[in-house]
Amino acid sequence: MNHPRRTALGTFGPLLLAGLGFAFREAGRPAAAAPLPPGHAVALPTPNLLPFRPNKDVLELVAERSTARFLVRGAIGELAAKCPSLRGSLQLDPEPQRCQLELRLDLASLVGLDGAPVPSDALRQLLGVHRSGEVVFRGTLAHTLTTPVPGLVQLVFDGRLALGGHVVRQTLGLWRAALPGQAQRFLGHGTVAASDYGLPRRTFLGFGGAEHQVTLGLDLAFVRRSGG
Numbered sequence: 001m002n003h004p005r006r007t008a009l010g011t012f013g014p015l016l017l018a019g020l021g022f023a024f025r026e027a028g029r030p031a032a033a034a035p036l037p038p039g040h041a042v043a044l045p046t047p048n049l050l051p052f053r054p055n056k057d058v059l060e061l062v063a064e065r066s067t068a069r070f071l072v073r074g075a076i077g078e079l080a081a082k083c084p085s086l087r088g089s090l091q092l093d094p095e096p097q098r099c100q101l102e103l104r105l106d107l108a109s110l111v112g113l114d115g116a117p118v119p120s121d122a123l124r125q126l127l128g129v130h131r132s133g134e135v136v137f138r139g140t141l142a143h144t145l146t147t148p149v150p151g152l153v154q155l156v157f158d159g160r161l162a163l164g165g166h167v168v169r170q171t172l173g174l175w176r177a178a179l180p181g182q183a184q185r186f187l188g189h190g191t192v193a194a195s196d197y198g199l200p201r202r203t204f205l206g207f208g209g210a211e212h213q214v215t216l217g218l219d220l221a222f223v224r225r226s227g228g
Contacts, residue, residue: 054092054099059222061088061103062183067219068105069113072126074194074212079126081118085109090186090222099141101157101172103220107133126212128164128199136162139172151178155186166198174218189217 068086072079085106093099107129110118123129139159146153154175161170174186194212 053094056094057092058225059090059092059184060225061086061090062221062223063087065183065221067217069217070110070127071215071217072194072212073215074126077122077126079118079122080113081110082113083107083110088220088222089225096141096143099155101137101139101141101159103135103137105135107135126194126199127214133164137170137172139170142171152176161197163197163199168196174220183221183223186220186222187218189215191215 063084063086066086068083070079070081070083083105085108086104088101088103090102091098091100107123107127110123110127110129112118127133137157137159139157142156142158144153144155152175154173156171156173158171159169160167172188172190174188177185177187191213194214197214199212199214
């Protein structure tokens with residue numbers, strides 16, 4: 001016959017140890033954070049959405065602070081490159097028809113996104129460029145689009161784009177981001193069919209044609225012209 005004390009320990013001992021373990025585990029947990037006090041709404045002023053009315057000024061593009069990138073895609077391959085040699089100017093005026101944008105991209109300076117030279121065969125086949133070739137855009141401000149974000153406005157220029165001996169009418173929309181004390185930045189991108197600009201259309205044994213598209217992305221920094 002078992003002793004009553006041994007019977008009690010055998011029955012309740014494991015329960016007691018489990019209870020102690022649970023108590024130590026709970027004691028080691030971090031205390032629950034106190035609930036945050038209820039917040040309250042703060043009314044922010046509504047941005048004043050005035051029309052974009054620039055002062056008379058002349059801005060110059062800063063190439064080392066700007067980026068122009070090409071992405072060419074088609075059945076004959078893909079090419080991603082950046083154009084470090086670019087120039088431009090922006091003439092601002094309260095009269096929209098006097099706001100003029102000029103942008104020049106030297107395609108002969110194209111390099112890979114990592115800075116490595118782009119094979120000349122790729123330039124010839126996809127962009128028709130070999131040691132020469134310049135894209136020139138000249139446009140006049142057509143209209144603007146304001147946004148609820150202060151300092152952010154879209155400027156749409158209507159003009160002409162020249163590439164080699166081809167000149168086509170082109171609309172260029174750029175988002176202008178202005179911050180106090182910083183260069184004015186103009187950003188935008190667009191995709192066009194290469195055949196519209198006289199770029200090569202490759203064929204296989206004289207049959208069919210390899211269509212491809214060109215996407216141009218721009219991040220342009222402009223500062224006031226020295227002495228302007």
